[in-house]
Each structure stands twice: as structure tokens, then as C-alpha cells.
Amino acid sequence: MNAETIPHWLEKRVELTPERVAIHTQENSITFRELRKQSMCMVGKLASLGVKKGSHVAIYANNSLDFVRFVHAISYIGAVAVFLNTRLTQKEIRFQLEDAKCELVIYEQNLSPIIEPLGQEMPIRVHSFKDVSKQLEAPFKAQQEVRLDDIYTILYTSGTTxxxxxxxxxxxxxxxxxxxxxxxxxxxxEDQWLATLPLFHVGGLSLLFKNVIYGMPITLLTSFDEQEIHKAIMEKGVTIVSVVSVMLKRLLSQLDAGETYPTSFRCMLLGGGPAPKPLLEEAASKHVPVIQTYGMTETSSQIVTLSAQDALRKIGSAGKPLFPAQLNIINDQQNTKDQSIGEIVVKGPMVTSGYYKRPETNEYTIKDEWLYTGDLGYVDDEGFLYVVDRRKDLIISGGENIYPAEIEEVLAGLDSIKEVGVIGQEDDRWGEVPVAFVVFHEGVSLSTEEILSYCARSLAKYKIPKMIYFEDHLPRNASNKLLRRDLAKWLKQRGEME
Structure with a gap:
């Protein structure tokens, strides 16, 4: 049977509402017709650089109109877009470029110090947005349709190991x-969605597709700015904002006593991990609608969402699966219906078919089209999901996923360190931050500053431990497995002693 095809969604949108505003930036606004014209111009320039159907093209940039143009240009060619987190170190970026077999990197000019050296060290071509714009256009045939089972994007997500x-x-x-x-x-x-989450994360990227599929304008900010967002809600007609907890907290602080958002404002769509109940209660007290969601890169963004009418009644819940999605809680390989905690497994047409070049991981992560998330949760008697622990050891800091194993692997590279354990510590600003417990080999030691300096060479800034605790041993079980729950107890005891 032939794969399903639909019209290229930007082409269809231009056919339907060409003069409707597509994107507002702080400088100007462009219509869908203009967005198509500018994206098509980039298609010819990418074609001149040898990009063709199936090519893997990396984008290394922060939020901008250029980013949006290239996302659509890549789809017109039928190439695959690989998105790089601009907060990663050069070492982390190198791994992803090699792993994804990228042929070309297009990047934002002010990020050249990180990316340009890789172009000299690796068999890969690197071009700034400005370089690409200067290219002569080559002849090309733009895709007028898209096959729904064609790979469009690759986004990297941290694993537990x-x-x-x-x-x-x-x-x-x-x-x-x-x-x-x-x-x-x-x-x-009247809807107008504000995009402030990074476009290289699936939560931000998904707005670029909602934009053209819905025919809905988005307001695109280069980075999070609570004053700009507040102004956009109060004065510029923004009706929905995608946020994580740390962003919501800062936005609520912008509301003066007695001040409320316009009645046209529909909601804060809150993702990036379970939200603290006091934060949700503060939002409710200020009449700010908050709709919690649960999702991940593997589910193309949200897959479970709390409806507006249940937001206050079910504070703390992520909601129910979206219409075409299914959800189960698995305990010891059995479906559980009794509100007991188990692994969250999901299924639906928005769920990935797998990880690139990871057949072994795919085998145990995706079974009969069900994605085993590794997250723990339960479903109440009305069918609402509550996420208990967003993956067993995951630290979520300002919406960024951090796995302790990745930090431990780096610290273990120091000859002086015998053992290391990393866990998350609660933080008023970021939700959580990583902290490390370290045991040295006998007769040697390092200062906190030396350890952090070493980390900075291999880890993105948000992954660097915010505190190093020096110990003479780490808690382990009979199988010599590190007991993170005991580390959490140690951390709590230290807090009580301070």
C-alpha cells in the first residue's frame, strides 16, 4: 500500500490564507505568502550547496526567522533536519553531528567560535546563515506533497546511560x-501562540508546524524575557504561551497586585516536568489558566494534556491522552488499573518509530508500537495521569533534561576520583540543579574549583554540578549498585544541619 501523502503544509496554507500574518517578531511581521517566498529562496541556495532529498542538514541556532525559513526550506527539498542545542559543548555537538551523519551544518553567525573549528576537524561543511544567503540559487524541484512516513527531523535526547x-x-x-x-x-x-521555548527543542519546534497547519500567527522571541512576554499578553493579543515551571514563576511575578490578564488570554501550556503545587495554586489565585502537559521528544511534544475545565479540579495532574493517543501503566509487565504506580507507556501516531541507528534500544523501548517511557506514574479513577517521577533518575532543570549518568561519566574521567554519584537538588529558580558526591582515591584530592573547571570542558553549563560534596564512601547495595535514594537522604540531612 502506498504511504499516505498530504499537500506540503506551507503550500496549502498559502493557498488558503496567503495574506494572513504568519510570524510576529520584535522587529517586524511577515505573512504566510512572504514566509513561503523566503523559504523557497533558501531552497535554491541549499540546493547549490548539494543538499538533496535524504541529506542530513544540521541547524545550530537560537530562535530567529532564519531558523524558521530553513526548517521549511529543508522540507521542500525532502532533506532531514537535525537540531543542535546551542547550550552544548563542542564535544557534545561533535558526537551528534557524527552520529546523525550530517553532511552540512548551517548556523547563526554569532555561534561561529563553537561550530567553525568542527568544520576544519571533521568531514563536514559548515556555513553561516549569512554564507548561505549569498549563494547563487541552483535549479530545484520543490516538494509539493509530503509522505507522512518520511523522516523529517532528528532531535537528540539524553539517555539514562x-x-x-x-x-x-x-x-x-x-x-x-x-x-x-x-x-x-x-x-x-483569535489565537496567537507565543514561542519562547528554544526551537531546537521539540516543544518549541512543534509551534512552527502548528503555525502553518492551523493558519495561526506566532509571536517569536529570540529568548525568554518575562517583561516582553507580559507586554505581549497584555497589549499584543497573545492568547497561549508554552512554558516550563521556572518561566511560569517569573511571569506570575510580573502581575501587580489585583492585575489580571485580558479575558482573551487562554492559557499557559506547561510542560517540562511536574509542576510544584504551590506554583499552580499561585497561578490560580491570580486567575492565570495553566494547562499541564506530559510529553517528550519521542512523542513529538505533548501526548497527555489537562483540559482547561479540569485544570483547577485536578491540580498536579498531566491530564488525559490526546484523542488519537493511548496510555497504559505497566507494573511487572502487567497493565494496572488500580491507581498503583508503574511505568508510563504510550501509543499513537505522534510517537516516534525509533532512535536513529539504535536497533537494540528500539527493541526494548518500543514494543508493539507502545513506547516504554521509563517514567513512573499512575492513573486515578477518572483516568487522569499523575507523573510521579519523570524517569527514574532524571533531573529537570529549567525545562532541560539532565541525566546523572552523563555527568558521572565525565567526573569518572578524573584520575583522582574513585567514586561519584549525581542527583538533583531542589532549586527555587530552576526547579532542580545537579549536585555531585565524590570519593577520592587514597592520598589524592582536588578542589571544588578544579573539578568544576574540568566539567566545563565536557558539559553544557546547565549540566555542571552546582555543588560538590566530598565523602569517604557512597551508599551501595549488595550488588554494588549506587543507591541514589540514599544520596537524596544525605542531601536532606545536610540541609537540615545548615
Missing amino acids: GNPKGVMLTYGNHWWSAVSSALNLGLSE
Whole structure:
């Protein structure tokens, strides 16, 4: 049977509403017709650089109109877009470029100190947005349709062990994510979504597809700025903002006593991990609608969402699965219906078919189309999901996922260190931050500053431990496995003693 095809969604959008505003930036606004014209211009320039259907093209940039143009240009060619987190170190970026077999990197000019040396060291071509714009256009035939089972994007996500894995997402995954979100949240002619989450993360990227599929303008900010967002909500018609907890907290602080958002404001869509109950209660007291979601890169963004009418009644819940999605809680390989905690498994057309070049991981992560998330949760008697622990050891800091094993692997590279354990510590600003417990070999030691300096060479800034605790041993079980729960107790005891 032939794979399903649909019209290229930007082409279809231009056919339907060419003069409607597509994107507002702080400098100007462009229509869907203009967005298509600018994206098509980039297609010819990428073609002149040898990009063709199936090529893997990395984008290394922060939020900008250029980023958006290239996302659509890559789809017109039928190439695969690989998104690089701009907070990663050169070593981390190198791994992802090699792992994804990227042929070309296009990047934002002010990020050249990180990326340009890689172009000299690796068999890969690197071009700034400015370089690409100067290219002469080569003849090309733009895709007028997209096959829903074609891979469109690869986004890297950290694993509990080893290196990050490239999540393959198809046009169909992104299509169903957008459609499912609309079925859950509803759509209004007045809707205007504000994009401040990084576009290289799936939560931000998904807005670029909702934008053209819904025909809804987005307000694009280069980075999070609570004053700009507050102004956009109060004065510029923004109706939905995607946030993580740390962002919501800062936005709530912008509301003066007695001040409320306009009635046209629909909600803060809150992802990136379970939200503290006091934060949700503060939002409710200020009449700020918050809709919690649960999702991950592997599900193309949200897959479980709390509806607006249940937001206050079910504070702390992530909600119910989106319309085409399914959810189960698995305990000892059995489905559980009794509200007991188990592993969250999900299924639906927005769920990835697997990780790039990771057949072994795919085998145990995806079974009969069910994605085993590794996250723990339970479903109450009304069918609402509560996430208890977002993956067993995961630290979520300001919406960024941090796995202790990755930090431990780096610290273990120091000859002086005998043992190391990393866990998350609660933090008022970021939700959580990583802290490390270290045991030295006999007769040697390092200062905190020396350890942190070493970490900075291999880890993104947000992954560097915020505190190093020196110990003479670490808690382990009979199998010599590190007991993180005991480390958490140690941390709590230290806090009580201070």
C-alpha cells in the first residue's frame, strides 16, 4: 500500500490564507505568502550547496526567522533536519553531528567560535546563515506533497546511560501532534501562540508546524524575557504561551497586585516536568489558566494534556491522552488499573518509530508500537495521569533534561576520583540543579574549583554540578549498585544541619 501523502503544509496554507500574518517578531511581521517566498529562496541556495532529498542538514541556532525559513526550506527539498542545542559543548555537538551523519551544518553567525573549528576537524561543511544567503540559487524541484512516513527531523535526547540518542520524527508524527493538540485545546480565530521555548527543542519546534497547519500567527522571541512576554499578553493579543515551571514563576511575578490578564488570554501550556503545587495554586489565585502537559521528544511534544475545565479540579495532574493517543501503566509487565504506580507507556501516531541507528534500544523501548517511557506514574479513577517521577533518575532543570549518568561519566574521567554519584537538588529558580558526591582515591584530592573547571570542558553549563560534596564512601547495595535514594537522604540531612 502506498504511504499516505498530504499537500506540503506551507503550500496549502498559502493557498488558503496567503495574506494572513504568519510570524510576529520584535522587529517586524511577515505573512504566510512572504514566509513561503523566503523559504523557497533558501531552497535554491541549499540546493547549490548539494543538499538533496535524504541529506542530513544540521541547524545550530537560537530562535530567529532564519531558523524558521530553513526548517521549511529543508522540507521542500525532502532533506532531514537535525537540531543542535546551542547550550552544548563542542564535544557534545561533535558526537551528534557524527552520529546523525550530517553532511552540512548551517548556523547563526554569532555561534561561529563553537561550530567553525568542527568544520576544519571533521568531514563536514559548515556555513553561516549569512554564507548561505549569498549563494547563487541552483535549479530545484520543490516538494509539493509530503509522505507522512518520511523522516523529517532528528532531535537528540539524553539517555539514562551512554550518549544521547537521535529521535526520528516523521511528517506524520508532527502532523498528528499538531492535529491532536487542536482537538484537545480547541482553536480560535483569535489565537496567537507565543514561542519562547528554544526551537531546537521539540516543544518549541512543534509551534512552527502548528503555525502553518492551523493558519495561526506566532509571536517569536529570540529568548525568554518575562517583561516582553507580559507586554505581549497584555497589549499584543497573545492568547497561549508554552512554558516550563521556572518561566511560569517569573511571569506570575510580573502581575501587580489585583492585575489580571485580558479575558482573551487562554492559557499557559506547561510542560517540562511536574509542576510544584504551590506554583499552580499561585497561578490560580491570580486567575492565570495553566494547562499541564506530559510529553517528550519521542512523542513529538505533548501526548497527555489537562483540559482547561479540569485544570483547577485536578491540580498536579498531566491530564488525559490526546484523542488519537493511548496510555497504559505497566507494573511487572502487567497493565494496572488500580491507581498503583508503574511505568508510563504510550501509543499513537505522534510517537516516534525509533532512535536513529539504535536497533537494540528500539527493541526494548518500543514494543508493539507502545513506547516504554521509563517514567513512573499512575492513573486515578477518572483516568487522569499523575507523573510521579519523570524517569527514574532524571533531573529537570529549567525545562532541560539532565541525566546523572552523563555527568558521572565525565567526573569518572578524573584520575583522582574513585567514586561519584549525581542527583538533583531542589532549586527555587530552576526547579532542580545537579549536585555531585565524590570519593577520592587514597592520598589524592582536588578542589571544588578544579573539578568544576574540568566539567566545563565536557558539559553544557546547565549540566555542571552546582555543588560538590566530598565523602569517604557512597551508599551501595549488595550488588554494588549506587543507591541514589540514599544520596537524596544525605542531601536532606545536610540541609537540615545548615
